[in-house]
Amino acid sequence: MxxxxxxxxxxxxxxxxxxxxxxxxxxxxxxxxxxxxxxxPQFLAIIVIIGIMLAVLSPEVISGLIGEKSGWLGMLMASLVGSVTLIPGFVAFPLTAALLKSGAGIMQIAVFISTLMMVGIVSIPLEIKYFGKKAALLRNSLAFVFSFIAAIAIGVVLR
Amino acid sequence: MKMLAKRYKYFLALIVINMLVYILYPSVGQKSMNITWNNTVEMLSVIPPIFVLLGLLDVWVQRETMIKLMGEKSGIVGILIAFFLGSAAAGPLYAAFPIAGVLLHKGSKFSNVLIFIGAWSTTKIPMLLFEASAMGWKFMLTRFVIDIPGIMVIAYVTEKLLNEKEKQYIYDQAGNVVA
Structure with a gap:
């Protein structure tokens, strides 16, 4: 649309x-x-990496990684998976909704969604091309930390 | 030909890796090829208008106008435009970087360009609607409300931590990539 x-x-x-x-x-x-x-060239490389990654990290594998573990370890795991994967929203949101139904914690889901959107390890070479190394790394690290803050806020509000 | 191979070396290497995966684990390899194909089709359908707008922006919008709208002294107007441009877009985050390049090239403030990237990544309107329907309005709104200041803080802190030389390098780089 x-x-x-x-x-x-x-x-x-x-x-x-x-x-x-x-x-x-x-x-x-x-x-x-x-x-x-x-x-x-970078676009195509990113797309192939996403392809390989999503084939390995299937929704079932992602569910296994962030669905069961709870607490800080679960959040850390969810944030790492979110940072390295690059899934379009129309795939990610049904997945997280299903994860939530099957018992995953809201904070783990929130940190996964935030890092998924804001932190892009796969696209970092492209980002460096436009912003330089320091700015790209800074933006991604700050976004990573911020994702935890956002997740905690969501955990508090939606408890 | 040699130049072409050199430019696309990572892409070609990844294709080889994908083929190896296909030989060793046919089901995973097949799946990844399917996903790659679907994403390529998606990219090619989403990206043309983004680049057409990028070209028009580059040709029609004067540098002076852009500096006034999104430059160092643009203040709240620049921030609002950055949020609006990012939120009104459609397309994957990696398509936002070329536009960011043009914005920098035209003299936008770096923090405003980072706000644009932040908005593109998290507060895209179609995505918010989708998020609300999948995760509920309360989830989406809470995230939205905290994301706005979050995006701004990330933008300002990133810019503050860069020195003049590093910023100059970013602007020079933007000129190279666009022109």
Missing amino acids: FTIMMYIVASCLLILSFVKDRKKTLLAMKKAWKSFENIL
Whole structure:
């Protein structure tokens, strides 16, 4: 749905741009292609890593890793799994909802979701390309720590 | 050809690894190839509008305008725009970095670019709706409310811990990647 909206917005602006200035629009398309081609190797590498990782870390394996263990060890485990995996939300949320039903702790689930979204070990080489090593590592470490704070807050509110 | 092979060396190495996995553990290898194929199709369907917008942004939005909107002195306006741009998007996080590159190239404040990345990663509107339906409104809202200050703190602390030289390097780098 949102993807369709992105297409509509992009095409409208593209047409508007073309009507206003053909040369500039052509330049924009050239830039779009160049920036895409520029990072395509990294994109493809990330996608293959995700493929291998998700095949090994199947929903059952993830459930085993973060479903049973509770307490701080469970949270640590959930945060590590969340940091290294890169699962799209429409796969992750049904999984976490099922985990919750089967008895996983809310804080473990929350830390998993937060790290999943904010910490990206797999995409760090790409992030370094744009932000440099220090900033990329800092952002990811801070996000990792913050995920625990968010999880504790959720644990308190939803208890 | 040689250049191409060199640029794609990690990708090619990973394909080889995947094939080895397929030979040793056919079911896992098959599964990973399926997932990779599905993700590639998904990437190719989600990414074109993102890059078209990126190109248009680069050509039409003047550096001065961007500095005014998201630069050093943009204040609360810059923060709000960063949150809005990130939240209104669709697509995986790795697609956000090229846009971040253009924002930096055009003179956005680094912390605002980090807020944009934070919003893209956690407060995307379609994702929030999905989260609410799967995990419940209370879960989603609690996370949302704590994520907003969290994203800002992460952005400011990251920027504060970088010195001028490191920041200059990031802006130079953004110029290289975009141009």
